[in-house]
Amino acid sequence: MKLQGKMFLWLAVFILAVAIIYGLWSHETAGTTALFMAFGLSVMIGYYLAFTARRADTGAQDREDADVADDAGELGFFSPHSWQPLFLGIGGALAFMGVIFGWWLLYFSVPVILIALWGWVFEYYRGEDQRY
Template sequence: MKIQGKMFIWLSVFILAVAVVYGLWSKEPAGTTALFLAFGLCLMVGYYLAFTARRIDTLAQDNKEADVADEAGELGFFSPHSWQPLLLGLGGAFAFASVAIGWWLMYFSAPFILVGLFGWVFEYYRGENRTQ
């Protein structure tokens, strides 16, 4: 994670330089603002990765003499099947379409978003995990 943190911090420095040059040269506010926001986002991600890298053990990607197999193993739990992302995606698509079509479409997309979001968050709070 140290390498990724350094990469994002250096990328943010580059984007800052480009934003300053672009802002002075073009005097166009939208692109300049977008570049400064990209600088801020890269800086936040780089700081987070660098801060987290100091708190955890050294990973195989930080060791120059590590093999690819050193990082092998279980990555975590991923849900094998879930319909909730589909509902959330449809609701989000309708919500973004409501900007172009009409705000009335937001009333139809809100239930999809709410059911998809709550269903996804509480998907595994059934059976033995359920709180009484």
């Protein structure tokens, strides 16, 4: 993760330079703001990866003598049959349509989003799939 953290931090430096030059030459606020926001996002991701690399074990991607097979194996648990992201997407689409067509659609989208989030967070704490 050290390498990825450094890459994002160098990317942030590049985006900052581009944002400053673009802002001075173009005098356009939307693009300049978007570039500064991209700078902020790159800094956040780079800092997180660099901070996590200090606490985590050195992975195969951080060693010069590593092979591709050294990083093989289980990466974690991913839910193979969760319906919650679909309902969360439907609720998000309704919320964004509420911004376009009328705020009254939020009365329908907020409960869908909250129920989908609740279900996604707690889907492995109940029923036959209970893990803990």
